[in-house]
Amino acid sequence: MKICVTSEGKTIDSNVDPRFGRCGFFLFINTDTSEIEAVENGSAAAGGGAGIQSGQLMATKGVKAVLTGNVGPNAFQTLKAAGIEIFTGVNGTVREALEKFKRGEFKSNAGPTVESHFGMK
Amino acid sequence: MIISIASGKGGTGKTTVAVNLALSVVNTQLLDCDVEEPNAHLFLKPEIANSVPAYTPVPVIDEQKCNWCGVCREACAYNALAVIPPDGPQKKGAVLVFPHLCHGCGACAFLCPRKAINEERKEIGVVESGRCGDLLFVHGKLKIGEVMAPPLVRQVKRHADSGRTVIIDAPPGTSCPVIAAVKGSDYCVLVTEPTPFGLNDLGLAVEVLKKLGIPFGVVINRSDIGDDKTEAFCRNEGVSVLMRIPFDKDIAVLYSKGIPFVREKKEYIKGFRAMFDGIKRTLR
Incomplete structure (x- = not known):
């Protein structure tokens, strides 16, 4: 299964970025093969709609689950429409997050965790 | 003057x-x-x-005509559109419109290859x-x-x-x-x-x-x-x-x-x- 973890850096030992739409990097991880692809977030500095753009990227990449700190309302709506599971409140390194995810320690979210523009603060 | x-x-x-x-x-x-x-x-x-x-005009998607090609999304400078691609034959795609981000430029409707976007008027003042x-x-x-x-x-x-x-x-x-x-x-x-x-x-x-x-x-x-x-x-x-x-x-x-x-x-x-x-x- 392909998942995405928002990350401050390009490697699996980077810290999880608490922002979704405006995170530094997206780490796309195939949980079966442990294959990793790091993509710099082109929307990190967008004037508006960063969450939508990032949600769009998840849909285009065929991600099944997103692990991050917080998700705003627009990103949430986009991810939900694409049928992607959202896990928030994730912290520590990407590696730790991935292990916890594999052990089923996270609970998926029913709604956005922050208001619009949270990642700009 | x-x-x-x-x-x-x-x-x-x-x-x-x-x-x-x-x-x-x-x-x-x-x-x-x-x-x-x-x-x-x-x-x-x-x-x-x-x-x-x-x-101001905001886009409305005609679900019958849309094939989720994504041209509208790429045209939008303000990220007011998201296009969810179809997932196999069972799950159809979707286009999400975020009217509060739309500047009403009309590029999406103009460029849509299938003419699947109509414009609806939104009262702004x-x-x-x-x-x-x-x-x-x-x-x-x-x-x-x-x-x-x-x-x-x-x-x-x-x-x-x-x-x-x-x-x-x-x-x-x-x-x-x-x-x-x-x-x-x-x-x-x-x-x-x-x-x-x-x-x-x-x-x-x-x-x-x-x-x-x-x-x-x-x-x-x-x-x-x-x-x-x-x-x-x-x-x-x-x-x-x-x-x-x-x-x-x-x-x-x-x-x-x-x-x-x-x-x-x-x-x-x-x-x-x-x-x-x-x-x-x-x-x-």
């Missing part, structure tokens, strides 16, 4: 200058383009003859027009909670009467609503005050006008307070100071009553006319 009145910093006296200038010169029209907080009408108390709702004696008056009022000021500013400006001297009261700041208001002006009057705050924001406004290529000059309001750094800035930058309005108790009292000060202090009519003539000479 179109003269816009802008500042940078809020509360420097844009509306005061716009209203008093409009009343001092003959054959004028005032367009209050500060659509988030229009207040020129509080001074002019115009008789409003027309009130027309203002709309109202344009009211009327007159105050010989002065023609138009203003826009943006709905509370609505973010798209520029389309409403442009709709107010469509009322500009080419047979008159048009005076535009612009919003404060240096971003999109200001650009929408001052764009196309023949001249821009920047109203400032001689304080560090006024000067800082005047500097930003000057940058904007240079970029837009609009000739401009400065009115220093409350000119006898603060320091002389604003005067020095204008000297060094070669910006002409068109007028100085002192920190005068009479003016403050009239302002507090909502009375344009040229109505009581007639000597200023001459001052505003001289400024207007000076602007005309500059443009000749």
Whole structure:
């Protein structure tokens, strides 16, 4: 299964970025093969709609689950429409997050965790 | 001729200058383009003859025609669209529209290869027009909670009467609503005050006008307070100071009553006319 973890850096030992739409990097991880692809977030500095753009990227990449700190309302709506599971409140390194995810320690979210523009603060 | 009145910093006296200038010169029209907080009408108390709702187009997707190609999303500069690709034959794709991010440019509908996007009108506010004696008056009022000021500013400006001297009261700041208001002006009057705050924001406004290529000059309001750094800035930058309005108790009292000060202090009519003539000479 392909998942995405928002990350401050390009490697699996980077810290999880608490922002979704405006995170530094997206780490796309195939949980079966442990294959990793790091993509710099082109929307990190967008004037508006960063969450939508990032949600769009998840849909285009065929991600099944997103692990991050917080998700705003627009990103949430986009991810939900694409049928992607959202896990928030994730912290520590990407590696730790991935292990916890594999052990089923996270609970998926029913709604956005922050208001619009949270990642700009 | 179109003269816009802008500042940078809020509360420097844009509306005061716009209203008093409009009343001092003959054959004028005032367009209050500060659509988030229009207040020129509080001074002019115009008789409003027309009130027309203002709309901006937002895309509506025809699910029957759409094949989720994503052209609309790529065209949108404001990320107002998301296209969820179909997931196998069972799960259809979807297009999400975020109307509060849409600027109403129409690119998505224009570029859609399957003509699957229709445009629906979204009400963003109202344009009211009327007159105050010989002065023609138009203003826009943006709905509370609505973010798209520029389309409403442009709709107010469509009322500009080419047979008159048009005076535009612009919003404060240096971003999109200001650009929408001052764009196309023949001249821009920047109203400032001689304080560090006024000067800082005047500097930003000057940058904007240079970029837009609009000739401009400065009115220093409350000119006898603060320091002389604003005067020095204008000297060094070669910006002409068109007028100085002192920190005068009479003016403050009239302002507090909502009375344009040229109505009581007639000597200023001459001052505003001289400024207007000076602007005309500059443009000749």
